[in-house]
Every structure is written in structure tokens, then in C-alpha cells.
Amino acid sequence: MTNGIEDVENAEVIFVIGSNPRENHPVIGAKIKEAKRNGARLIIADPRKIDLSNESDLFVQLKLGTNIALINGMIHVIIEEGLEDKEYIETHTENYRNLKAVVEKYTPEHVAPICGVKADEIREMARIYASGRASIFYAMGITQHKTGTNGVISLSNLAQVCGNIGVKGGGINPLRGQNNVQGACDMGGLPDVLTGSQDYTNPGVKQLFEEEWGTKIPQKPGLTIPEIMDGACSNTIKCLFIMGENPMLSDPDMNHIRHALDSLDFLIVQDIFLTETAERAHVVLPARAFAEKDGTFTNTERRVQRVRKAVDGPGESREDWLILMELMNRLGQDRKYAHPGEIMDEIARVTPQYRGISYERIAKAGLQWPVPHKEHMGTPILHANGPIRGKGYFCAVEYEPSAEQVSANFPYLLTNGRNLYHYHTRTMTGRVKELNEKSPCSYVEINPITLRKLGFEDGAKVKITSARGHITTRVKAYEGIMEELFFMPFHFADGAANVLTGTNLDEKCGIPELKVSAVNIEPAFA
Amino acid sequence: MFEVIINGQKTIIREESSVLRALTGEGIQVPSFCYDERFINRHFPEETDCGLCVVEIDGKLEKSCSTVISDGMVILSDSDKVIERRKSILEKIIEDHPLDCIVCDKAGGCKLQDYCYEYGIEKSSNSCLEALPVDGSSPFFSIDPNKCIACGKCVKVCGYLQNTNILFLTETNGKRHVAVNGETLRESACGSCGNCVSVCPVGALLPKGISGTRADRWKTETVQTTCCYCGVGCQIDLKVAENKILGAGPAASGPNDGLLCVKGKFGYKFIGHSDRLKTPLIRQNGQLTEATWDEAYALITEKISGLMASDGPEAFAGLTSARCTNEENYLFQKLFRTVIGTNNIDHCARL
Ligand code: SF4
């Protein structure tokens, strides 16, 4: 997030797109609702009606995968009606002319049929967005598309056109799904960068790390998850170590993942439960849950906060950092740490954004990075003194249809998400009796009108097929979903939505087009 | 800056605030059922107050929560008059409250019990009918309106902080108590966040499935940590006794400022689950079999060294986790980049 969670209350307009905060980030959802009650205007764009839609000033139910067309349409209207922030564009941005040229053709009338919404609604949406300090909230409904990166860029264009960067109540705020996605990225858990997004081919960076680590660091670009899985299938990747993830359920195209994992010479899985992934391992290492170890998480607003040990773990389970340190030591790196706080000190030495962080400084309250030195109090709002790279660059993007399209065999589109009571692949929430009672099994949401056409009853058992595979699940009637669209939560192993999803990737960052699958539906007899 | 006299001591109060806040700032505990810092700058259509925060200001009894500090005030926080008033408030409450302490799951964490003890209120019988039905329809918590003291906190939290608006105060046979918008909790739009439960000072709103842990309540410790579910990063206070987590509540700080969702409040229960992995497992004859750490480490180092020699570092890859801590993620990529020597590291951030 460019702006903090607390800053929601300063927004005059809140634009929620591709995100369902009341269910997926409930505490932010509560704050958005309060801001709305205190007078902020709320606009929402989503293929599915969400809890916040009821309260919104305008809810646009757009077709799946058409975010960029809508956003470009909004920018078109803002420029056409002179609602842009001319001063901000002038002093803080570059390449505006190019943006203007590209959005020229995105008239509301052009966009309306693409998105399946009325031209006037697009106009209204643009006007509301431009009517005051506006904050954008988005989540996987933007990123998990073939054009996910471009979706984010188009939101950044929209925010910049109205000068909503670096100001209170503004910003572009991705809501991270998992507790420490931000941290995993910050820590260099990525094939192309070291901690703090540092480029390992940069000589200064390379030297810094080689001195700290006392060894040469690899220069060959690494593989992304889909490439790793393909590598496993073709036997170029022989050994895979998975820590705390369950790709069998969370990754697209489950049959492909199963094949990949089963092709490995050696699979190590470190987790707290015997997950669907761990079941296929050669060695399983019993790890600790969050309440059984010390450390830090970095939340969606870049706040680094303490995780504290409250209880011991079961049996012989060990703290993850101890397991990793032991392995590293046995394999020839003799660095030892007495406590995770010492690991954080090392992180701070090699990571500019974390330089000012230590366990002592975040004992009471977390700090929002960048924290460039040990006296710095953190950075609640990014780009407050103008964009980091000097001037904000307008990178105009075009709408492109999803790679996955309906066909004669697969005439419906299926999208997926989470629900309030579960988290990810349910390894944790599935073992909490009360949460299961509220949400016991997989289901597919279908509009009652479509249901009637198909001749299915609410609750009927159905078989859903995509080009990748098929699953059986139950129908749940929901008026809030578009007639041509189905929705499934991806939490459940029985009726796993990711059996159906495809592996079309965003060319820029390798995010799979998880949100769009073409499917067919039939009655299931069993 | 204000100069006041508190219990005979000349005191400087730096910022404008309520008398209650000023007293608390000076380390003087003021009893209250309904006070919550978060209510200060919010407006509610219906105000409730318990009256317990009464103090003596310039000889008169005033509610310290709603009186603003001013220069020259002479404040007595526990004069005889104050104590007498507090006692009469508590006596009135206890007259219509079930005398259940021995079996109540709130015992040990109940403000009414604590204050009655502190102010020497004793009762062995009263006129409480306990006639109101208990709502046990939510799997997470139950509502016993008989135990409600109508402090109004849950109503404000649900309606104005959580913004779901399920609860309200009503009156039955002369007793003010909490009620649900809708037939029962199950039928209502309740999102099971439990924020109402976290603020209830008494046993009217109680998490389910905590009985049997009551004896431990007096020796619980609180450990503040960060929620393990979504990216909001709510600060959670875990209640711990004898190596067991007895409950979770929101910490008053952090991005959540005293709120949680259902996963943060009730989702910790997987921690002690019997399915947890307890020893390393090694595949033998196709079966995952229990092993010692030494065996597991030895096998891993042997396999890694072997594959390194035959296939080189590019045959290795690691998936790290958006659920693990920063320190673990850091060590994981360090392991791959140093002892193995590959950048083949990724995680499911994209998913
Ligand atoms: S659990 Fe949450 S939504 Fe339900 S009544 Fe309590 S505060 Fe309201």
C-alpha cells in the first residue's frame, strides 16, 4: 500500500476494484464502511456483488477480465471533462501525452459493451472518483489475470491523473492476501531480486551481499514457480524444497502440479501439517506455527511487526529458522544466530528499506518501511515528496481480452476467491471446528436465473469441467453474480477450484490467470 | 497545560483531556464498565454510561469520563463519597445479575466480579429472574442477556467500529439488556468477528468451548503477536496458561486498533490440533515413516551433496512462503543463494 490502513479515514472517495475487503481483509472492510458512514463516497467495480456494494454510491458489475477497459474509460472521461489534476501532471509526471493518446478511443460508448455496463455509469464512476481525494483498494481481482500487471499500471495512471499519489487520503493500495506476502517479497524470496528488491547483478549490491555472506552469489536469473514446475516435469529440476506452502491446492492446474512433484528425485517439505503437498515428499520436516516462534511479519501497509512465541510446539517440531540454520551449517555456511533478532540485524545491514529496524525498535509498535536509519520513524505514505523515481511515468496500457475465452465445449466463465471463514488451502482454518461449521464444503455460486435455465436446484450436485480437469461440487444460488459467470472459493481439497484453473501467465510478472477459466457444467450423479 | 490538585497533590496535566484520561495518565485506575478510548471521537445516537467512573471534583460528584479537565480543579479519585456512590451502583447491578460466579466461564476475567470484590459487595441472593433466553446459535460465542449489564459497549463496537450493526439494547420486565437484530445470531448478518465478545466486561458475551479452562484464568499471561491470516496484520493478544492458548483478543494498538475478524479471533485453534506434525518423516518403501532429526538432516545433506555433484546448482529450486516470518524467508533464500548457489527461489505471492 502506498498509504497506511489508518489513512482510509482521510479519503473523500474510496474506489474498490477486484477486492472484497469485508470478507478477505475484514478489518480494512470495517474501516472502509466507517469512512463511508462518515461521508466518504464509495465506488465499487466487481463482477460479483460484494457486501460493500449495498452501501456504495455506485456499484458497477463489470464482465470478468475487463478492468483495464473500465479504468481507461474512466481516465478518458476525466480528461474529456477537465477533471484531471493539471498541476500534479505538470510537475510530477512524464509521458502524459502518450496516455492521453491511448485513452482517446476508450470512450464510455466504446467501453460499455466490453465491460457490460452502461456508458453513463462509467461517466458517473469517473466523476465520483475525480470529485475528491480518492484512495484505490484492489486485490487479486486485478492481478490474477493475464494482464494483471497492466491492470495495476492502469490504476496507477488513474491515481496519477488525479494527483492522488503521495497525499493523505489518496494512494493505490493493494490488499495482500496472505499475512506475509509483502515480507516474503522484501526478503528476496523471488528469483530475480535479493532483499528489498535489490538487483543481484548490480556490482554494489553484489559486493554488499558477498561481504555479508562471505561467499559468491549466483548471477544466473532464477526460475519462477511455473518454470520450476515445468522443470520438474522435464527433469531439469531434481530437488525441490518447499517451506510452508501447499502448491497442490493453491497453484493452478492441479494435475500438472501433481505430475511435477511426483517427477522429482527429491522433495523436501517443511510444514506444520501433512498437507496434500507434504504427502508427496521424500522428507517432511515438522515446523512451528506462528504462536510457537519469534520473528516478524510485514503487513500490507509495509509495517514490520513482531511475531512472538506464546507456547511450545508439539512433539519434536522445531522453529523454522532453527531448521534452516542447521541445514545451512551442515552444508557449509557456518553463520550462527542465537535468536531471530540477530537475523533481523543481518537483514537490516543488507536491506536499505529495513536498515532502521531492530527488535528493540519494534517492540511496542511496528514501523512502516522504508526505515532508512535507526532514528527514522517509518514512512506511512509513500511518494510524499514526489514519486521515488523523480517523476511519475505514465505507461499507457491497452485492454486485451483474457486468454481464456468461452467456447462451444466450455460455454461459461468461472472465477474464484476466498470466503470469510477460510484461508487459502484451509490447512489451518479447516482444522478449526467452528469455522468448518460455518463453511463446511466447496460450492459454486450461480445466478438463480442461470440456474433456472440450466434446470438445477439450489444445492444440487454438479460436475464442472474445464480443459484441465473436472470436479464435483454443490450449487449455491446467489443473485449477486452475473448470469454468465460462476464463482468458487478455492479453499477446498474436495472440489478444488484449482483443478480447473489454467496456467496462462501474465507476460510481465508470471502471475497465472487464475481468475478466469472457461467451464462446462453438468449434473453429477453420485 | 493545566494545574490541578489530585488527591491533595499538585499535578500538571499537559494536554486537554477528560478527567478520566488525566487520572489514568497519572497512574490512578478509574473503574468503568463502558469506557473505551475508541469511543472518544465518535458520535453515537444513543449514549450509555455506567456511572462507575465517578470522582469528586470541587466537592461535587461528576463522571470523570465526560468531564473535561480545567485549571484549578480539585479532584478526589476515591473519597468516601465516591466509594459510596460506586458501591450503590454496583449493588444495583448485582441485584439483577445471576449469582453464578462459581460456574461462570468469565470468572477471573470479569469486571463486575473484580469491582464487587474490590468494593466489598456481597450478595448471596437477589431478585434476578434469569428468564431471558440464551442465544447459543453461533458456533463461536453465546449471548446470555441475563448477565448483561447494559453498558452498551458491544452495541457501539458492532454498529460503529465493526459496522455490522447486529446488536442493540432493549428492555424486558424492567431489565435493560443486549438483543440481536434478527431472530438469533445464526439468522442475523453477524460476521462472527467477536469484537463484541472482546469488549464485554461481564459474562454476557462469551466464546464457546472455553469451559474447563476457567481455573487457569488467574494465571494467564498475555502475549502480543501478529495475526497469521491476512495481510492486514492485526495485533492479537493471546491469552496463555500452562503452554496452552486459552483465547485471543485484539490488542489496542496496531493497524487494527482493537478490532479483529473471525479468523484472528477464533482461528487460532488449529495450533494445538492433533494432526500437527510431531516428528520428521522419511519416505521408506513408499511410506512416510517417523524419523529422528539427525536422520532427516543426514538424508537431506547426503541427497543435496549427491545431486550437486551430478547435476549442479541449477537442478535445485525452493519455494518459500508468504506465511512464514521475514527471518525464515531470509534464511531460506540465503540457503539457496549461498550453499546451493542458485536463484531458483520463488513463493506464492502471485497467488
Ligand atoms: S460478532 Fe461481530 S458482527 Fe457479530 S454481533 Fe458481535 S460485533 Fe457484531
Ligand code: SF4
Ligand atoms: S452484552 Fe456485555 S458489552 Fe453488551 S451491553 Fe451487555 S454487558 Fe455491555
Ligand code: SF4
Ligand atoms: S484478524 Fe482478520 S483482518 Fe486481522 S489480520 Fe487476521 S485475518 Fe486479517
